[in-house]
Amino acid sequence: MTEGQSIPRNLRHLRLLPAIAEHRSLTGAALVSGLSQTAVTHALHKVETAVGSALFDRNSTGAFPTDRGQVLLARVRRALDRLDPALDALAPGLSRVVTHSQLIALIATAQSGNVTLAARQLGLAQPTVHRAVTELERAAGRSLFDRARSGLVPRRACLSLCRAARLAFAELDQAEADLAEFDGREGGRVVLGALPLSRSNLLPAALVAFRQERPETPVIVHDSRYEDLLAGLVAGEVDAIIGALRDPAPVAEVEQHPLFDDRLCFVSGPGHPLTKESAPTIASLVQWPWIVPRLGAPARRQFEEFFAKHGLRPPENVIESGSVLLMRETLRQSEMLGCISGWQAAAEVQHGLMTALPIQPDVPARQIGVTLRRDWMPTTAQRRMLDLLKEAARNF
Template sequence: MKHNIRHLRIFLAVSNLASISKAARDCGLSQPAVTQAINKIEAELDAALFDRTPQGVFATALGRLHAERIGRALSLIDEAFASVAPRLRVTATASQLEALIAVRETGNFTLAARRLGIAQPTVHRAVSQLEKEAVRPLFERTSTGIVATRAGQLLASAARLMDAELMQADMEIAEALGRETGRIVVGAMPLSRAYLLPKVIARFRQAWPRLPLRILDGPYDEMISGLRNGEVDFLIGALRDPAPIGDIEQTPLFDDTLAIVAGPAHPLVGRSSIGVGDLLDYPWAVAAAGTPTRKHFEDMFTGTGHTVPDRIVETASHILIRELLLNSDHLGCVSALQAEAEIEAGRIARIDFELPDTARAIGITTRRGWKPTASQATLIDLVSNYRPSL
């Protein structure tokens, strides 16, 4: 967290009041101190954020853009400060909040110090200072380590989101000046990784050739947690019904259905009139419990009075499923769109068994109220306008 919170408040005051002297009085500082803070922010961004005139100091178009994003960032942490201890609005520093986040996420002062590259006593002192000003503990020791209290969780989560908003603030200025800095982090579920994202990223690169993209995979719960903490910008893949929590937004794009697939030499390939009983004779490769695909898979058996097969390999890896089908008599229950290219290439085959009522909404998941930068908006638009070729 490289930003100086005090300087950001000064910047916002100058932007709102259009006056160095008024901002100085509002912040309880000298005019030279305010001027120095503004100059430092402009130097860091290498951008002119204000026009200095005899009538006042007025935010440029870039300045207004930055002020809106800074206002969003500070409102996140200020709401948490108000709930925990209003005095923290004046006393808390970025380095203290950074230490708080690291200790909350590692559950250990030594590991937090190692992550931040500073001495352990420095981390402990930063958290202790926050606790002193808050007049309440932010962590408690348990048999498994150090766990954040409710106040500590609230502050750390808000600080994480503030930091994400500030990173977007820097990206916005850079993008407005024709630079490509920062990065976009996308949580990608299996279908999007195999079917949608390769095509979308190729088109995105035409507009943003150098901007780093990080595509994450992993369990849905971990990616949702990253999204809510500001570590992930948005998710692409199967939507949940109902949404798992109220602070996210789900935007459906198109529907996908499921298909049963096997290796080309599987005994069921080419057969017709296949029943559920025939499917019980073989082992399966399926998605993990709790996913929409797994629920449809289990319903296929329980809905006809059968027991769900117990010879199961749980995986989200399309490559693993493909190789397992090629080298054994396993069956797979997978996304029809995800399997399309493999079926056309002859690497796997579709079993002639209908799976009614298996439509799943595929879409984008974001934090509620999230505002994308220009590059993020470009990627979102490309995803939103993508339509399957079926």
């Protein structure tokens, strides 16, 4: 597989690969698929041409996957295992007729709620997208959208199919990376969701080490809200989320792997009046304005529980932010107080940019780690990034 070549997205052709491997012959694959042997031979030739090598060794005893064929087969099977149950739940036999183009049109329409916007997003003509969605609905024997004044509202079955299709297509993207690695090239990309705590020390250290080892592999870091990152993770658009783990795990589709424990830290700017008091009280903390994590974050929950534990209402004069830079500069220019990860605060305090308050929260340690999609199979590059995150956590 040379530069510029990619896995073809003709689902009917890709479905033939597991059939050929299972029956060890093109004739057997033709029988179970309802195609002629000539059609199967032609389809296999197109796939092999696209990936740049033979995928099966064919001789008098049968057809057997090559080493490269095994690499691709593993991902194709995973893709179909994700896609076909959702298709067959809509209509028996739908998996035999649905096309990649139809699914792409469905996903774009469900995301935008409008066929015209979906067509613009895909760079296609509006009738083309409309026809693809209509043909898919006709094959399924049901409508996949409710028509409302606001646009097209995807039904539950539609959302389920879109999610399965995105996961299937993510597996095919992974296949391209796997084949590149098999050929001795850097392949694929790494997409990380970075929660506030990971951005100051842990992730930068891992990224620097990763870039030294793999100078050509693209890395994309998203620093969105946890809920947005989680949605991307479940849909196969984000590989891993790094930051505070949730207890319990938010959805059954993910698994959490701890890296280290962290405790909250109360800080101020250098020279704050509270740092000069010999014995400040917990009640005195409520009188000051604060910068705190946003509602719903584990650290915010612990912040509020700390005051409740001591019979006090949490401070109400707060700014919500997860940015260390914003907190540092705001504390430096004011007499506000900050609630931050102790792990993050350590470097700021060490350099004299923040000061740890005489009173610190007596709350349990939080687990910091990596959240992954359950049953995810990382590429070589993705696995290496996870290893480097573990190494970085041990070094801090």
